[in-house]
Each structure stands twice: as structure tokens, then as C-alpha cells.
Amino acid sequence: MSDVCRGASSPLAASLTHAAVHETLRGDLSSVVYRSDTEGTEDGEQEELFSCDALLGRCLGCLQEISGQWQKQLPPLPPAPRPFHVSAHAIRNTRRKMEDRHVVLPEFNQLFGIADGVGRAYFAVFDGHGGVDAANYAATHVHVNVARHEGLEQDPGRALRESFQRTDATFLRKAKRERLRSGTTGVCALLEGDRLHVAWLGDSQAVLVQRGNHVTLMDPHKPEREDERNRIESLGGCVTYMGCWRVNGTLAVSRAIGDIDQKPYVSGEGDVTSRPLGGTEDFLVLACDGLYDTVSLPEVPGLVLGHLRENGGEWQGAAEALVTAAKKGGSADNITVLVVFLRDPVSVLEDCLAQGSGKEEPLFDFGGREAASDHAA
Incomplete structure (x- = not known):
């Protein structure tokens, strides 16, 4: 995400990241979920896991879309953090x-x-x-x-x-x-x-x-x-x-x-x-x-x-x-x-x-x- 957020201030980049993650999780994630092998899991149960590459691609797509929207009209953002x-x-x-x-x-x-x-x-x-x-x-x-x-x-x-x-x-x-x-x-x-x-x-x-x-x-x-x-x-x-x-x-x-x-x-x-x-x-x-x-x-x-x-x-x-x-x-x-x-x-x-x-x-x-x-x- 750093390439998309490059040039943005740290607070703005953080807000963009939050918006992109939030939008990603709101969507249908069935295509980026897979079931793990049964070996090594409790009682032989399968676990639902995310494909990291697929999830990252989905999130980057959301980030690019939101960045374009924010360039046109910046929404209200949380107050800037205290500088440290x-x-x-x-x-x-x-x-x-x-x-x-x-x-x-x-x-x-x-x-x-x-x-x-x-x-x-x-x-x-x-x-x-x-x-x-x-x-x-x-x-x-x-x-x-x-x-x-x-x-x-x-x-x-x-x-x-x-x-x-x-x-x-x-x-x-x-x-x-x-x-x-x-x-x-x-x-x-x-x-x-x-x-x-x-x-x-x-x-x-x-x-x-x-x-x-x-x-x-x-x-x-x-x-x-x-x-x-x-x-x-x-x-x-x-x-x-x-x-x-x-x-x-x-x-x-x-x-x-x-x-x-x-x-x-x-x-x-x-x-x-x-x-x-x-x-x-x-x-x-x-x-x-x-x-x-x-x-x-x-x-x-x-x-x-x-x-x-x-x-x-x-x-x-x-x-x-x-x-x-x-x-x-x-x-x-x-x-x-x-x-x-x-x-x-x-x-x-x-x-x-x-x-x-x-x-x-x-x-x-x-x-x-x-x-x-x-x-x-």
C-alpha cells in the first residue's frame, strides 16, 4: 500500500489504509478464502484461511479506488495525532x-x-x-x-x-x-x-x-x-x-x-x-x-x-x-x-x-x- 499512499502525510495515509481495509472486509471475500488441510488442526477440523496474495490484491484495488475519490473530495477525517x-x-x-x-x-x-x-x-x-x-x-x-x-x-x-x-x-x-x-x-x-x-x-x-x-x-x-x-x-x-x-x-x-x-x-x-x-x-x-x-x-x-x-x-x-x-x-x-x-x-x-x-x-x-x-x- 505504500506506493499508493506515497506522498501522503502519515495521518492521511493511515486514514486511507483504514478506509481501504474497511471497504475490503465489507465485500464478498468467498473468492479469497480456502480451507486448510485437516492435519495439525484441533479434532481434525478444517480452518477457513485467507489467501494473502488474493486478499492483498483486493485491498489494493479498494485503496486505489478510494484514493481517486478522495482526490476529488476529501471526507471529514479524525483530528491529526499529537506529534511525537x-x-x-x-x-x-x-x-x-x-x-x-x-x-x-x-x-x-x-x-x-x-x-x-x-x-x-x-x-x-x-x-x-x-x-x-x-x-x-x-x-x-x-x-x-x-x-x-x-x-x-x-x-x-x-x-x-x-x-x-x-x-x-x-x-x-x-x-x-x-x-x-x-x-x-x-x-x-x-x-x-x-x-x-x-x-x-x-x-x-x-x-x-x-x-x-x-x-x-x-x-x-x-x-x-x-x-x-x-x-x-x-x-x-x-x-x-x-x-x-x-x-x-x-x-x-x-x-x-x-x-x-x-x-x-x-x-x-x-x-x-x-x-x-x-x-x-x-x-x-x-x-x-x-x-x-x-x-x-x-x-x-x-x-x-x-x-x-x-x-x-x-x-x-x-x-x-x-x-x-x-x-x-x-x-x-x-x-x-x-x-x-x-x-x-x-x-x-x-x-x-x-x-x-x-x-x-x-x-x-x-x-x-x-x-x-x-x-x-
């Missing part, structure tokens, strides 16, 4: 394959035709393992399930949590049908008006920075957590130490989408936290464990603020600065980082620099790269 400064950087690093995926969707309402007057933006990082299928699936489906959840407006936290579960359940059906063994951790942030909702599975993490200091939002799902160990053992599984704590001697995370061979010990049920935003929050960082393996949460503010200071407020490279610090610290994993600025980056830097001590010394350590290098040594 988002820095993103992802590298394969020393791994053979890149199994991370990330989603940046400030146009959440426009993409799904939500017109209730509440601004929404969605950001996510998925860290795949055992292949990229689960991460691809989660990056494609979680936000769709959130948008279609009947409780989104009343209880966004529940919508996020249950969307993780629904995505896990539908991916497991796909995994059984196609004999896939991959899984993925994930962390998602939904900014809704003046509230922040964060949902997670596994050890990908989100950290909020407020007035230059980190705010811990979550406790990652690792097998060594007492509640996770008790849950796994109560189901008949075990937690053993093999270089690190692992579920049944294999996975180093205790919750994930997918991992069909490790269900139910590796749970697909996520956790959610919600908090109000008062306007003093600086930025939000979402990243996979490839970052946090060598960069601690308290180091995150200094690394980002250090980059802003060294580059005169330039914010596009903030995520890359975190990735570079993780690499220098010895991380060999895939690394994906999103930095979502909740205020203007220049204002963030100015306010933090102004918060010096009585001896005119800064309160924050801006020597991020050097500090990370020393930490690794």
Missing part, C-alpha cells in the same frame, strides 16, 4: 539472524478509524527466539487486537492484556498448523490522552524517565522470579540453572507469545501497568534484553541526555547511542531500542541542565558512553 519525536535503532549485532521487530504507530486512531476525541499512540518491541515467525506475527497482530477490543475505551489495560492472550492463542493455532516452534517476548506502550499503559511478556522492558531520573515500570518475567518459579513448578515444569535460569532447561524467559513446545509452562498471559502523565515526564524507552543485558535502568537517562547534550539537542540518534553503549558493554544479542520523547527534546535537555547542584555541578552523569564502557570492564 521517536528515535528508533535496531541491529542484528553478532547474531546470525535478526529476530527483533518493532512498531511505531502515532497514528493509532487514524489507522483504526477511532474518533472518540482521545489521542492514542502505540509503540512496541518484540524480541523473537527460535525464528522470526512469532515476532512477525505479534508485531502485525497485537495492536490490531487492541484496537478491536470492546473494552479499549473503558479499560485500556485490560485491552492490552487480553490482546496479548488472543495473539498468543491465534499464533499457537498457526504454529500447530505450520509446525512453527518460535516464540517472542514483547513490551508495548499505549499512550492514551494523559495516561500511559505498558504491557509486557518476558524480559523486554520499558523504562520511563522523569526529570532526568529513571522510573521502574515493570518486573520482567524471568524463571528465577519466585512467583514465576512457583507457577511453573505447580504445572509440573522445572526451573534449572544452565548458564542462567531456564524453564525446563531451555528458555530463559517464563512468558512469551508462541513457544508451542513449552506451553503452559511458558505463559502467554501478559502483565500491565498504568499511570497518569503529569507533563514532567521526559521520555520513554522500550527495548529488548539485548540492551538491558549490559545497560542498567539507572544508566539510561544519562546516556540519552548525554547524547542530547553532545549533539546540541539532536534527538534522532538517541536510540543509536543506547545501542552503541550496549555493544561496547559486551552485548552480543540482537538489540532494538525505541526512545519516545514525551516533551520537546531541547526542553528536556535544558531542564535537566538547569537542575544543577549549589556547586554548579550537574545532578546527572552525562558521560554515558564512557560510563557504560567502565561498567563493562
